[in-house]
Amino acid sequence: MRNCIMGNNHLASECHLRGNSLNEPPVPGANGILARIPGQFVSAAVSLLPPAALTQELHQEVEMDAGPAGRVRFFVKRMRARHHRHSYYFRCTGRSR
Secondary structure (H helix, E strand, C coil), X not given: CCCCCCCCHHHHHHHCCCCCCCCCCXXXXXXXXXXXXXXXXXXXXXXXXXXXXXXCCCEEEEEEECHHHCEEEEEEEEEEEEECCEEEEXXXXXXXX
16 A cells, blocks of 8 residues: 555645636636635635534625635535534535625
């Protein structure tokens, strides 16, 4: 067995956008303009919400300035990961406009 990190890193590296992605057309199948927004802005939008484990709302919206992309509205979904008897709640950004 080869030394490798869990996951398909060599496959996942091909899905990232290259160059100045704000001026390029979105990736086919992308949800709104989410594919063109840098990750630090998506992370900042999710961090504005209360912790996922403390809320009961499944869907929430966050509107903020996303740098060169301008004013963006993020649609965030509350999700749950389960492993045997343990559960972990987290937020997932599904689309933006």
